Amino acid sequence: xxxxxxxxxxxxxxxxxxxxxxxxxxxxxxxxxxxxxxxxxxxxxxxxxxxxxxxxxxxxxxxxxxxxxxxxxxxxxxxxxxxxxxxxxxxxxxxxxxxxxxxxxxxxxxxxxxxxxxxxxxxxxxxxxxxxxxxxxxxxxxxxxxxxxxxxxxxxxxxxxxxxxxxxxxxxxxxxxxxxxxxxxxxxxxxxxxxxxxxxxxxxxxxxxxxxxxxxxxxxxxxxxxxxxxxxxxxxxxxxxxxxxxxxxxxxxxxxxxxxxxxxxxxxxxxxxxxxxxxxxxxxxxxxxxxxxxxxxxxxxxxxxxxxxxxxxxxxxxx
Amino acid sequence: xxxxxxxxxxxxxxxxxxxxxxxxxxxxxxxxxxxxxxxxxxxxxxxxxxxxxxxxxxxxxxxxxxxxxxxxxxxxxxxxxxxxxxxxxxxxxxxxxxxxxxxxxxxxxxxxxxxxxxxxxxxxxxxxxxxxxxxxxxxxxxxxxxxxxxxxxxxxxxxxxxxxxxxxxxxxxxxxxxxxxxxxxxxxxxxxxxxxxxxxxxxxxxxxxxxxxxxxxxxxxxxxxxxxxxxxxxxxxxxxxxxxxxxxxxxxxxxxxxxxxxxxxxxxxxxxxxxxxxxxxxxxxx
Numbered sequence: 001x002x003x004x005x006x007x008x009x010x011x012x013x014x015x016x017x018x019x020x021x022x023x024x025x026x027x028x029x030x031x032x033x034x035x036x037x038x039x040x041x042x043x044x045x046x047x048x049x050x051x052x053x054x055x056x057x058x059x060x061x062x063x064x065x066x067x068x069x070x071x072x073x074x075x076x077x078x079x080x081x082x083x084x085x086x087x088x089x090x091x092x093x094x095x096x097x098x099x100x101x102x103x104x105x106x107x108x109x110x111x112x113x114x115x116x117x118x119x120x121x122x123x124x125x126x127x128x129x130x131x132x133x134x135x136x137x138x139x140x141x142x143x144x145x146x147x148x149x150x151x152x153x154x155x156x157x158x159x160x161x162x163x164x165x166x167x168x169x170x171x172x173x174x175x176x177x178x179x180x181x182x183x184x185x186x187x188x189x190x191x192x193x194x195x196x197x198x199x200x201x202x203x204x205x206x207x208x209x210x211x212x213x214x215x216x217x218x219x220x221x222x223x224x225x226x227x228x229x230x231x232x233x234x235x236x237x238x239x240x241x242x243x244x245x246x247x248x249x250x251x252x253x254x255x256x257x258x259x260x261x262x263x264x265x266x267x268x269x270x271x272x273x274x275x276x277x278x279x280x281x282x283x284x285x286x287x288x289x290x291x292x293x294x295x296x297x298x299x300x301x302x303x304x305x306x307x308x309x310x311x312x313x314x315x316x317x318x319x
Numbered sequence: 320x321x322x323x324x325x326x327x328x329x330x331x332x333x334x335x336x337x338x339x340x341x342x343x344x345x346x347x348x349x350x351x352x353x354x355x356x357x358x359x360x361x362x363x364x365x366x367x368x369x370x371x372x373x374x375x376x377x378x379x380x381x382x383x384x385x386x387x388x389x390x391x392x393x394x395x396x397x398x399x400x401x402x403x404x405x406x407x408x409x410x411x412x413x414x415x416x417x418x419x420x421x422x423x424x425x426x427x428x429x430x431x432x433x434x435x436x437x438x439x440x441x442x443x444x445x446x447x448x449x450x451x452x453x454x455x456x457x458x459x460x461x462x463x464x465x466x467x468x469x470x471x472x473x474x475x476x477x478x479x480x481x482x483x484x485x486x487x488x489x490x491x492x493x494x495x496x497x498x499x500x501x502x503x504x505x506x507x508x509x510x511x512x513x514x515x516x517x518x519x520x521x522x523x524x525x526x527x528x529x530x531x532x533x534x535x536x537x538x539x540x541x542x543x544x545x546x547x548x549x550x551x552x553x554x555x556x557x558x559x560x561x562x563x564x565x566x567x568x569x570x571x572x573x574x575x576x577x578x579x580x581x582x583x584x585x586x587x588x589x590x591x592x593x594x595x596x597x598x599x600x601x602x603x604x605x
Binding site for chain 2: 041110143252278292
């Protein structure tokens with residue numbers, strides 16, 4: 001896939017007989033189509049971070065406009081000693097890891113189920129995609145009110161119905177969100193993200209070299225062996241891709257936390273916590289310091305992640 | 320479960336035994352479980368409020384448009400937010416494509432020297448937490464008088480989707496065979512002619528996939544829309560947040576609202592299922 005680009009890339013790097021002016025002109029002609037997008041991205045995404053960095057060293061609360069000034073590292077000290085921030089870090093890790101892992105495993109299982117010919121396969125695939133196509137706020141609202149609600153939600157309604165079948169009029173009616181707030185958020189997100197993982201893994205399964213698998217089968221390999229030593233290694237890069245992209249989106253999740261629990265009951269993740277410091281406490285200095293710390297943390301993690309992606313795309317190029 | 324599933328793979332094999340039938344049944348059950356909340360949302364939206372709030376659920380209750388009537392004309396009209404969402408999504412998608420296609424061209428067909436670094440710069444902006452850029456954008460908007468202005472959202476949505484679009488378009492443009500480009504240049508075809516007759520036919524489906532993904536992500540966005548807009552430029556997801564706290568009997572109306580707001584994405588997504596996979600994997604899975 002990258003062969004086109006690489007070939008052309010080496011051409012430009014080759015020394016040319018023409019004098020410097022012409023070469024410069026041609027280099028700029030190459031760069032020209034790229035510049036609008038690049039400049040736009042730098043202005044809209046990098047400049048704000050510079051501003052965030054500056055504000056993080058300031059005493060700035062919109063409620064006390066007169067006290068604006070230089071604060072040194074005060075905001076950072078406050079963020080590091082803030083129990084809520086530490087909880088938020090932990091919640092973010094749990095939420096992201098939980099959703100990514102569970103939806104990857106479920107997605108793999110369902111992709112394997114759908115990688116066979118059976119009646120209505122297209123219909124099942126279409127049904128599976130539906131959760132991903134519900135607007136996230138709408139999905140969170142449906143889970144909160146139409147499914148989890150202890151009085152009229154579908155879950156407790158189903159419990160009443162099943163208990164009723166056995167003649168019992170005393171079914172358990174748990175308050176799902178209060179009893180397990182973080183899991184309530186995780187389940188609703190797993191429901192939305194499993195289709196995403198399933199689609200990527202199914203595409204991976206369908207790109208398997210079937211003749212090799214057939215050969216292994218003839219050589220007497222059993223299904224578990226084929227899965228362990230052929231299917232899984234082939235799927236590895238698709239699993240990594242799904243995990244990476246899923247993490248990028250879920251680590252930033254705001255909609256589900258905001259809607260289902262409003263950050264209460266220990267479900268406030270980092271995006272929600274920073275939103276709160278900024279939007280409700282109006283403490284701009286502290287919100288910026290928190291943001292700076294999150295950005296640094298993200299850069300550290302993303303460096304590893306980017307290495308994965310670049311190896312992924314290189315492998316793809318080799319094929 | 321996974322092991323048994325493999326037993327009957329790969330597709331296109333001979334007749335399957337009873338195990339295969341059970342696996343097909345399992346696939347159906349799982350599919351129905353996943354679609355059930357969506358179906359429940361649609362069904363409840365057509366029930367009366369009293370029936371929607373029954374326990375055990377009143378599945379076969381008579382259907383009514385009460386919930387939709389209440390949603391569209393009960394309180395604040397949902398039309399301005401829906402139109403705002405439509406404007407923001409369509410305009411930002413168009414701008415993204417205008418910026419991303421030339422950029423992707425400069426990263427694949429006639430690449431700049433450090434095309435790989437540039438590509439990863441675009442992706443890295445996607446990894447930075449958006450919430451960290453929220454405050455400066457808000458302060459800037461306040462200063463520039465752009466709060467509650469749909470154009471500010473359009474600019475932000477463009478920056479949110481541009482990296483994805485650049486990655487996708489680069490992956491699609493890289494598929495244009497070198498031989499075709501060479502043949503075109505031997506024939507003396509100019510840039511415009513090459514673009515039109517060689518490149519466009521190959522990448523058109525890619526452009527459609529990119530547009531679909533950008534549209535969906537813009538339509539869904541909540542955090543920035545909530546912070547940067549108020550009554551004038553409010554988008555549909557922000558409008559939905561008025562349902563976060565329960566207000567007596569409101570489940571049917573809520574389901575109607577959730578369904579109406581999700582409808583454009585559901586229609587577009589179902590219509591272009593294959594494009595969805597390409598788009599979500601940044602064009603790496605085809």
